[in-house]
Amino acid sequence: MNAKKLVLVLLLAGTVIALPYINRSVFGTDAKVVNVSTLSQRVISPSILASGFLAHEEEVMLSSEVIGKVSELFVEEGDTVTAGQLLLQVDDKNFIAGLEQSEAAERINTIDIERQEVRIENLSRQFERSRSLHERKMIGDNEFDNLKNQLDLARIDLKSSTERLTQARAQLDQVNDNLSKTKIVSPIEGVITSLDIKVGETAIASSTNIPGSSLMTIANPASIYTEVLVDEADVANIQIGQRTEIVAIAYPDQPMQGVVRYIANTAKIAPGRQGLSFTVKIEITDAGDVTLRPGMSCRAEIFTRQDQEVVAVPIQALIFEEDRSALRSEYFIFVNDGGIARKTKVEVGISDDEYQELMTTIDDSIEIVVGPNQELRHLLEGDRIDTTIVELQ
Amino acid sequence: MTDAIEATKTEPAGLINTATNILLSPGEAFTELQQRPSKLFPLALIVLSTMAVMFWYFSIVDFDWYIDDTLAAVNLDDEQLETAREQMASMSQTTFKMFGIFSGAIGILVVYVLQSGYLSLTSAISGSGQKFGDWFSLVLWTGLPYMLSVVGMVSTIALSPNGQLGSYDLDPLTLANLGMQSGNSSLTAIFNGISLPMLWGIALTIMGYRQWLDCSLLKAMTVVLAPYFLILGIWAYFALT
Numbered sequence: 125m126n127a128k129k130l131v132l133v134l135l136l137a138g139t140v141i142a143l144p145y146i147n148r149s150v151f152g153t154d155a156k157v158v159n160v161s162t163l164s165q166r167v168i169s170p171s172i173l174a175s176g177f178l179a180h181e182e183e184v185m186l187s188s189e190v191i192g193k194v195s196e197l198f199v200e201e202g203d204t205v206t207a208g209q210l211l212l213q214v215d216d217k218n219f220i221a222g223l224e225q226s227e228a229a230e231r232i233n234t235i236d237i238e239r240q241e242v243r244i245e246n247l248s249r250q251f252e253r254s255r256s257l258h259e260r261k262m263i264g265d266n267e268f269d270n271l272k273n274q275l276d277l278a279r280i281d282l283k284s285s286t287e288r289l290t291q292a293r294a295q296l297d298q299v300n301d302n303l304s305k306t307k308i309v310s311p312i313e314g315v316i317t318s319l320d321i322k323v324g325e326t327a328i329a330s331s332t333n334i335p336g337s338s339l340m341t342i343a344n345p346a347s348i349y350t351e352v353l354v355d356e357a358d359v360a361n362i363q364i365g366q367r368t369e370i371v372a373i374a375y376p377d378q379p380m381q382g383v384v385r386y387i388a389n390t391a392k393i394a395p396g397r398q399g400l401s402f403t404v405k406i407e408i409t410d411a412g413d414v415t416l417r418p419g420m421s422c423r424a425e426i427f428t429r430q431d432q433e434v435v436a437v438p439i440q441a442l443i444f445e446e447d448r449s450a451l452r453s454e455y456f457i458f459v460n461d462g463g464i465a466r467k468t469k470v471e472v473g474i475s476d477d478e479y480q481e482l483m484t485t486i487d488d489s490i491e492i493v494v495g496p497n498q499e500l501r502h503l504l505e506g507d508r509i510d511t512t513i514v515e516l517q
Numbered sequence: 518m519t520d521a522i523e524a525t526k527t528e529p530a531g532l533i534n535t536a537t538n539i540l541l542s543p544g545e546a547f548t549e550l551q552q553r554p555s556k557l558f559p560l561a562l563i564v565l566s567t568m569a570v571m572f573w574y575f576s577i578v579d580f581d582w583y584i585d586d587t588l589a590a591v592n593l594d595d596e597q598l599e600t601a602r603e604q605m606a607s608m609s610q611t612t613f614k615m616f617g618i619f620s621g622a623i624g625i626l627v628v629y630v631l632q633s634g635y636l637s638l639t640s641a642i643s644g645s646g647q648k649f650g651d652w653f654s655l656v657l658w659t660g661l662p663y664m665l666s667v668v669g670m671v672s673t674i675a676l677s678p679n680g681q682l683g684s685y686d687l688d689p690l691t692l693a694n695l696g697m698q699s700g701n702s703s704l705t706a707i708f709n710g711i712s713l714p715m716l717w718g719i720a721l722t723i724m725g726y727r728q729w730l731d732c733s734l735l736k737a738m739t740v741v742l743a744p745y746f747l748i749l750g751i752w753a754y755f756a757l758t
Contacts (some may be wrong), residue, residue: 129537136540140665141672143689148676498589502582504679 155508156499160460160491161516166436168481170474171369171425172361174404176352178372178420180343184312187337188327189305190214201319205310205342212339214306214327223303226296233289240282247275314344317418348416350382350408352424353394353401361428362387368406372414373421381410384426429474435486436479438516441494442472458493458503459486460511465493467505532558539661543721546658547728554654559661564622566667571621574670574687575614579680581606583613586683590702625660632656632744636726639740645730655729659721662714666690685709703756707749719745 192214199211251271258268318341321327328337350370354362368382386405394401406424408416443456455472458465473481486492491511493500503509532555538546584605588598633653640647669689674682686694693708719741727737 126537129541132541133537136665137668140669140690143669144673144676147689147694498585502579502585502681504681507679 153508155463155510156465156503157510157512158458158465158493158499158503159495159514160509160511161494161514162488162491163435163437163482163486164516165433166479166516167433168436168474168476168479169427169432170429170476171427172354172358173423173425174352174354174358175421175423176350176404178348178416178418178422179351180317180345180418181347181349182312182314182344183317183341183347183418184314184343185341186211186308186311186339187329188214188308188339189329190219190302191327191329192216192218192306193326194321194323197319197321197323199316199319199340201316201340203316205314205316207310207313209310210307211310211316212308212321212327214308216303216306219299219303219306222299223296226292226299229292230289230296233285233292237282237285237289240278240285244275244278244282247271247278251275308339310342312342312344314342317341317343343418345416348408348418349385350406350422350424352404352406352422353397354387354404354426356391356400356402359387359391359402359404362402362404362426363428367427369425369427370406370408371423371425372416373423374417375414378412378414380408380412380414382406382408382424432474434473434481436481437492438494439475439478439480440497440500441492442470442480443467443500457482458500460491460493460509463509463511465503465505465507465509535658536562536661539658539721543724544728547655547725550654550658550725551651551729554651556650556654556657559654559657560626563625563657563660563663566664567621567625568618570667570670570674570687571618572614573674574682574684575610575617577674577677577680578610578682580610580613582681583683586681590685590706625663629653629656629660632722635744636722636740640726640730643730643732647729651729655725656722659718659725662717662721665714666712688712690714701756703752707752707756 194212195215196213197211198209198213199205205211254263254268254271257263258265320338320340327339350368362384364384364387366384368384370380370382371378372380383406384404385407386403388403391400391402393399404424404426406426437457441457443458444453445456446453455470456467457470459468460466468486469484470486471483473483475481491513493503493509493511494514494516535546535549535555536559538549584602587605588601591601593601630653633649633656636652636656637647637649640652666688670687673687673689685691688694691709691712693705695713697708699705699708723734723737723741726732726741727734730737
C-alpha cells in the first residue's frame with residue numbers, strides 16, 4: 125500500500141477520534157439545567173394514610189320474624205322515622221285466624237274446668253254421704269271404694285284440664301306475639317337508608333341473605349363516622365384524639381376534618397389485603413359541604429404528631445440509596461458547588477407528603493438542587509449544572 | 518463491454534488497498550471492483566464493527582437515563598410517558614442490547630440491499646451488464662466511509678464514563694453533532710440522520726455509477742440521489758408541516 129495513502133487514512137481516523145475530545149475541550153459537556161433553592165424552616169405534619177369507608181355508628185337492619193306477604197308499607201327510602209313508628213305491615217289474616225282459634229281453645233278449656241269442678245263438687249257430696257252410710261255399714265266396701273275412686277279421677281281430670289288451659293293460654297300468647305310481629309316498627313330514631321322490600325313481596329324470617337330476608341335499614345345520620353384500616357406497622361403511631369383529614373373519593377377536593385375515636389384491639393386480615401391491619405374509627409368533626417353517604421370510599425390522613433417547624437427539603441430532592449447486602453441505607457442531596465453538582469450525605473427526620481426534615485446541619489446559603497425531577501433522577505456527582513433559583517412554596 | 522473488461526484485467530489490488538483506494542483514489546477502486554466485485558470483506562467490516570459498537574454502547578449506557586432520554590424525544594403526555602417508561606423498563610438491558618446490536622446490523626444490510634436492488638434495476642433499464650451482486654459490492658465498498666463514524670462512536674463512548682450518552686450523540690460526524698441544530702425536533706432528527714460519511718458514501722456511489730456505466734455526471738447524480746431526495750423530501754415535508 126502506498127505509504128502516503130496510509131498516512132492520509134490514519135490522519136483521517138485520527139481527526140475523527142479527536143473530534144469528540146476537541147468538542148468536549150472547546151465547548152465542554154452540556155450542563156444540566158436544574159432548579160436550586162436554599163434551606164428554610166417549614167411546618168411538617170407527619171401522617172399515616174389509610175383507606176376505608178363511611179359508615180353509621182347507629183344502624184339497624186330490620187328483618188321479619190314471621191313469614192308473610194307485605195300488605196302495607198308506610199315509609200319510603202329516605203324517610204325520617206321515630207322509635208316505635210309503624211313501618212310495615214305483614215298480612216295478618218292467618219295470624220288473626222290463629223288467634224281466634226287459640227282464644228276458642230282457651231274458652232273451651234275454661235268451660236271444661238268449670239264442668240270438672242261441678243262434677244267434683246257433686247262427687248264430693250256423694251262421697252260424704254257414702255262415707256256416713258259406710259261407717260254405719262249400710263253400704264258395702266265395694267260401692268264406697270268405687271265412689272272414692274270416681275272422686276279421685278275427677279280431681280285428676282280437673283288437674284289435666286287446668287294444665288290444658290295453661291297450654292292453651294301459652295299458645296294464645298304465642299299467637300298474639302306472632303301477630304304483633306306482623307307489624308314492623310322502628311327500633312331507633314333515624315332515616316331509612318335502604319328499603320329492600322315492596323308491597324306484595326313475601327317477607328321471610330331468615331338470617332341468610334336471600335330476597336325478602338332483609339326489609340330495610342335504618343340509620344341515625346348524625347352518627348356517621350369513618351372506618352379505616354391501618355397497617356399493623358403504623359398502628360403504634362396512632363392515638364385516640366389525633367387530628368385527621370378525610371377525603372371521600374366522590375369529593376376529592378373537599379377534605380373533611382375528623383378525630384380518631386377508636387382503635388381496634390385485635391388485628392385482622394381485611395378482604396383484599398395480605399397483611400394484618402387494625403380498624404380505626406374516626407369521628408367526622410367538620411364535613412364541610414360534603415354530603416355524607418354511608419358506604420362511600422374514603423382515604424384518611426391521620427396526623428401522628430403535632431405540627432412542627434423544622435428545616436426541611438422537598439422529598440424529590442432526596443436521593444435514597446440502599447445496599448441490602450450490607451444492610452445500609454443512606455440519603456443524599458445535591459448541592460451547587462459553583463456550577464458543579466456535589467452529592468452530599470444527609471440525615472433525615474420526619475416527613476409529610478412533600479417535605480422531609482433535614483437533621484444534618486447545612487449552611488443557609490448553600491443551594492440545594494430541588495428539581496426538576498427529570499434531571500434529578502439522573503444527576504451524578506460532578507455533573508455540570510446550570511442553575512435557576514426557585515422559591516419553594 | 519465484459520470482453521473489454523476481460524481484455525484490460527489488472528492484477529488483484531488486495532482488500533486493504535481497495536479499502537484505502539475507496540477513500541483516497543476511488544477511481545482505481547471502482548476499476549478493481551468492476552473486475553472483482555468482492556463483498557464479504559466490506560460486509561463483515563461494516564456489520565461486525567456496528568454490532569461491536571452497539572454492544573459496547575448498550576453495555577455502558579445508564580439504562581434508566583437511556584429510557585428517559587429516548588422518551589424525551591417523543592411527544593407524549595404524562596400518562597402515556599409513564600406507561601411507555603414502565604413498558605421499556607420492563608425489558609432488561611440485555612434485551613435492549615440484543616435489539617440494538619441486531620437491529621443496527623440488519624438495518625444497514627436492508628438499506629444496502631434496497632440500494633443495490635434499485636441500482637441494478639436502473640442499470641438494467643440502461644442496458645448495462647452489471648448484476649445485483651456487482652451493485653451490492655459497489656454499495657458495500659462505497660459505504661466504507663461509515664467506518665469513520667464507527668471510529669467516532671468508539672471515541673465518544675470512551676469519553677462517557679457515566680453512561681449518560683444518547684444514541685443520537687454517538688456519532689460525532691452527524692450534521693446535528695457538527696453544529697446543525699434546529700428548534701424543530703423533526704428537522705433535528707433529519708440532521709441526526711445525515712452524517713459526513715453518509716454524504717461521502719453517496720458521492721462515491723455517484724462516482725462509481727458514472728464510471729461503471731460510463732454516463733454523464735448529471736445522470737449518475739440523478740439516479741443515485743433520487744431515492745435520497747424522495748425520502749428526505751417526505752421527511753422534511755412532515756417535519757415542516
